[in-house]
Amino acid sequence: xxxxxxxxxxxxxxxxxxxxxxxxxxxxxxxxxxxxxxxxxxxxxxxxxxxxxxxxxxxxxxxxxxxxxxxxxxxxxxxxxxxxxxxxxxxxxxxxxxxxxxxxxxxxxxxxxxxxxxxxxxxxxxxxxxxxxxxxxxxxxxxxxxxxxxxxxxxxxxxxxxxxxxxxxxxxxxxxxxxxxxxxxxxxxxxxxxxxxxxxxxxxxxxxxxxxxxxxxxxxxxxxxxxxxxxxxxxxxxxxxxxxxxxx
Ligand code: PGA
Numbered sequence: 001x002x003x004x005x006x007x008x009x010x011x012x013x014x015x016x017x018x019x020x021x022x023x024x025x026x027x028x029x030x031x032x033x034x035x036x037x038x039x040x041x042x043x044x045x046x047x048x049x050x051x052x053x054x055x056x057x058x059x060x061x062x063x064x065x066x067x068x069x070x071x072x073x074x075x076x077x078x079x080x081x082x083x084x085x086x087x088x089x090x091x092x093x094x095x096x097x098x099x100x101x102x103x104x105x106x107x108x109x110x111x112x113x114x115x116x117x118x119x120x121x122x123x124x125x126x127x128x129x130x131x132x133x134x135x136x137x138x139x140x141x142x143x144x145x146x147x148x149x150x151x152x153x154x155x156x157x158x159x160x161x162x163x164x165x166x167x168x169x170x171x172x173x174x175x176x177x178x179x180x181x182x183x184x185x186x187x188x189x190x191x192x193x194x195x196x197x198x199x200x201x202x203x204x205x206x207x208x209x210x211x212x213x214x215x216x217x218x219x220x221x222x223x224x225x226x227x228x229x230x231x232x233x234x235x236x237x238x239x240x241x242x243x244x245x246x247x248x
Pocket of ligand 1: 170171172208210232
């Protein structure tokens with residue numbers, strides 16, 4: 001049985017004050033059925049870590065460098081994220097792919113850095129609206145998953161998390177409906193079974209793209225949707241907690 005997981009991706013939003021407020025709000029809540037991960041902006045990780053000491057909430061980086069260290073101005077290494085208390089790192093988010101040139105190859109290198117540091121990658125995949133309209137969804141997803149797994153060994157694959165985030169649903173308020181999302185989640189699970197049946201059965205596959213308090217439960221009720229990667233709705237403590245409590 002896969003344990004569900006909900007991750008909040010703040011993107012480049014929120015102040016130190018709002019980070020501390022969320023940490024305080026989460027500190028009072030016990031999440032029995034789900035693992036909860038928060039990815040605040042990197043500068044707030046330290047404050048979140050201190051404020052979350054009593055809570056059962058994990059921290060994630062929103063991205064990382066594909067390099068270990070060196071002259072890469074502006075970048076954050078996986079080892080730095082680990083020092084800041086992260087257990088997870090989001091890799092291959094569509095905004096990184098779209099605005100910062102993260103190719104499949106670069107995503108694969110980042111995944112291997114995350115794994116080598118002993119952290120868990122949350123690997124994002126998803127098709128654009130144009131690709132969906134051209135019936136390319138399956139091809140795009142399989143290509144992205146295969147590339148992301150290409151640089152890591154079999155044991156590491158077992159700890160990874162995949163997030164299916166259709167690009168057309170991110171930040172648009174137009175979520176995929178549960179059946180649409182389930183179809184792609186099953187496709188990903190079937191694809192993983194080509195590597196290994198245990199991997200396919202045990203990998204948690206999250207849905208992301210306009211998850212809100214009022215649609216989370218119906219999405220999470222689908223058999224192959226193991227939780228969510230939540231953007232906008234994770235900025236508000238009440239709605240994020242509601243979403244975390246909506247897991248099946
Ligand atoms: P959204 O973002 O929930 O605001 O659509 C999801 C994401 O990009 O991870």
